[in-house]
Amino acid sequence: MLPIQSNGYSVFFDNSLASLKEFLNTSDYSKVFFLTDLNTSEHCLPLIGKYLPELDNYDIIEVDPGEENKNIDYCIGVWQMLLDFGADRNSLLINLGGGVITDMGGFAASTFKRGIDFIQIPTTLLSQVDASVGGKTGIDLGSIKNIIGTFTQPKAVFISTEFLKTLSKRQLVSGFAEIVKHGLIADKDYYYQIQNIDIVDPPAEAIYRSVEIKNHVVTTDPFEKGLRKTLNFGHTIGHAVETYSLKNDSDPLLHGEAIALGMICESFLSHKHNGLGEEDLKEIIRYIRSVFPDYSFKPSSYSDVMEFMKNDKKNISGNIGFALLKEIGQCDYNIYLEETQIIESFNYYNSLLNQ
Incomplete structure (x- = not known):
């Protein structure tokens, strides 16, 4: 399956993680960060390591899973970790997870230092067919879903059905x-x-x-x-x-x-x-x-x-x-x-x- 061309970026299928390797090899980012939750750290990050064994210059920012954590407090934590790890405006945030991670990670990246690049690696069926495409980023405010956010396009999206094997x-x-x-x-x-x-x-x-x-x-x-x-x-x-x-x-x-x-x-x-x-x-x-x-x-x-x-x-x-x-x-x-x-x-x- 050929990549789908969206608003200024490509959505990769088939050997998408091999395409991720090529994307990173042809980029010139000063630092690379993975945003994960506890589940994707355990089940999905090792798959990235399998395809990119030489990728070692990165830091991991891990948050608790669940919609109830897609809020400004967790976003502040992501921003603080980016600061602590020395992220600059030439850094890349890789959002590895479901819709909560891709929504919140996209929002955090689009606002940190007025915007750093990010890519989406959706790991749930829901995020692969929905949250990964379209450039919507966002967090919840109290009980109101996705009320705070931006329209910001990722640099690329990588979809692999291998991640679906980790789901219930x-x-x-x-x-x-x-x-x-x-x-x-x-x-x-x-x-x-x-x-x-x-x-x-x-x-x-x-x-x-x-x-x-x-x-x-x-x-x-x-x-x-x-x-x-x-x-x-x-x-x-x-x-x-x-x-x-x-x-x-x-x-x-x-x-x-x-x-x-x-x-x-x-x-x-x-x-x-x-x-x-x-x-x-x-x-x-x-x-x-x-x-x-x-x-x-x-x-x-x-x-x-x-x-x-x-x-x-x-x-x-x-x-x-x-x-x-x-x-x-x-x-x-x-x-x-x-x-x-x-x-x-x-x-x-x-x-x-x-x-």
């Missing part, structure tokens, strides 16, 4: 939600094709197609003024439910699990308010519920979920914005709905659990 089935299924989303918003044939693949061993071709879809969107609309908003399908409600779960559940939803719920609710809203046919709605619900776990959130939680939604960065003048399907494979954006309409989708979702 639950993590792989969670990441698959973004693949489903890409089919629903942009490619009907792809949506039906992915129903026949092994989710716990996804082929590189499926990852490649998802990156192609996202890359087309983000290169067409790099700053989310129009088409890029379609990537938010499932996320307006999904992010709010994810935040609620993180704050209230002992075993909180993973990102993709919350987005799957959000896609069901927003498919219902698409049917009610954007012309999505009833048969398409039934098909989407059938497939998503066959792959992802159900999650019951009680009416008593609706007000909390709505409050999280009201802080979503996609909103304008207090109106809650959605990207909604017109049909499978086609998505519209800038659709604003009232609270009563949104709560109707919550009730619809919960009604499915009793069928």
